[in-house]
Amino acid sequence: DDFNYPELIAGGSHALLGIFDPIAPAAAAALHALDGGDHERFASVLAPTVPLARKIFQAPTYHYKTGIVLLA
Numbered sequence: 198d199d200f201n202y203p204e205l206i207a208g209g210s211h212a213l214l215g216i217f218d219p220i221a222p223a224a225a226a227a228l229h230a231l232d233g234g235d236h237e238r239f240a241s242v243l244a245p246t247v248p249l250a251r252k253i254f255q256a257p258t259y260h261y262k263t264g265i266v267l268l269a
Contacts (some may be wrong), residue, residue, distance in 0.1 A: 200251055203227075203243040207236060215261060216250040219268045 202214050206228075217224045223246050230238035253264040 200247075200254065202250065203240060203247065206243075207231065207239060215265070216246070216253065219253065219265050220246045220249070 202216060220243075223242050227239045227242040230236075230242060253268075254261050
């Protein structure tokens, strides 16, 4: 779920998410924090990325690849 991924990941989901490409540095830092047990840091790193994910993956969802390419 590219709209609520911080909660899903913190809850143990192993989802492969499309948003991880455009937010790779933040995702890596957040997952590193989570791996170290720092849930607060995990949440604070990913929280600012959620509005971007919601914009990229808003309907019509078949345009999301264009949004990711534009970020690149």
